[in-house]
Amino acid sequence: MAALSRSEADARESAVHTVHTVTIDLASATVRQLNAELHAPTATSYEVLHPQGAHSIGAGIHDEIDVHVRGHAGYFCAGMNQLAHVVVDGSAGNGVAENMMSGTVRVRGDASQSAGATGRGGLLVIEGSASMRCGISMKGIDIVVGGSVGPMSAFMAQAGRLVVCGDAGDGLGDSIYEARLYVRGSVGALGADCVEKEMREEHRAELAELLRAAGFDHDPGEFRRYGSARGLYHFTSEHSGTY
Numbered sequence: 001m002a003a004l005s006r007s008e009a010d011a012r013e014s015a016v017h018t019v020h021t022v023t024i025d026l027a028s029a030t031v032r033q034l035n036a037e038l039h040a041p042t043a044t045s046y047e048v049l050h051p052q053g054a055h056s057i058g059a060g061i062h063d064e065i066d067v068h069v070r071g072h073a074g075y076f077c078a079g080m081n082q083l084a085h086v087v088v089d090g091s092a093g094n095g096v097a098e099n100m101m102s103g104t105v106r107v108r109g110d111a112s113q114s115a116g117a118t119g120r121g122g123l124l125v126i127e128g129s130a131s132m133r134c135g136i137s138m139k140g141i142d143i144v145v146g147g148s149v150g151p152m153s154a155f156m157a158q159a160g161r162l163v164v165c166g167d168a169g170d171g172l173g174d175s176i177y178e179a180r181l182y183v184r185g186s187v188g189a190l191g192a193d194c195v196e197k198e199m200r201e202e203h204r205a206e207l208a209e210l211l212r213a214a215g216f217d218h219d220p221g222e223f224r225r226y227g228s229a230r231g232l233y234h235f236t237s238e239h240s241g242t243y
Helices: 006-018 032-041 203-213 238-242
Strands: 021-024 043-051 066-070 085-088 104-107 123-126 138-144 159-164 180-183 194-197 224-228
Touching: 021 032, 032 043, 043 194, 066 104, 138 203, 194 203
Parallel strands: 021 043, 043 066, 066 085, 085 104, 104 123, 123 138, 138 159, 159 180
Antiparallel strands: 180 224, 194 224
């Protein structure tokens, strides 16, 4: 793509600061057209109407804009997000905020499998519950779930924080590295090398900050902390039966 001239760049910058909210109706526009606009925004705020579970809404945004999806979203909504603040007024399909880098994504309903998978930064808030593999292979993202999460959540989680205000299914934190997990409710069978850890004051302060950022008012003292026992960092034949 050719570089913009100074006059074109000035015009675009002026348009971004002049136009406040643009409404895009997916009953008549395509997701490709929507994302093309979001990748080169002419506004600071967008409202997306009639999403009707369409896939890849808001994938690949890399500007600090607000995007409000008025309904349910399909697979990979807000995937690879950078800087943007995305709100879904409904539920989201597989891989919401997958590989997210920064910004915020908020799902006001439930999320399907692999929410926040491989995420490297930013904050993902799911006000409802999330299905299995929430936070799989997370690498720095913060995820706060208002409800419960399904089996194998935080599988191979390397860095970041997962907060679950409800219950967690079996296999929580299986093969975890250095991510920190906080669960308010009950936990099924823990995954390989995941153990309950001491909840110190520094962790309560960290958790309180995450809950506040997500808009929840739970008492941090009601949560338990889980993390890696650091027994599976390197494969050894002595531990082969636990892999």
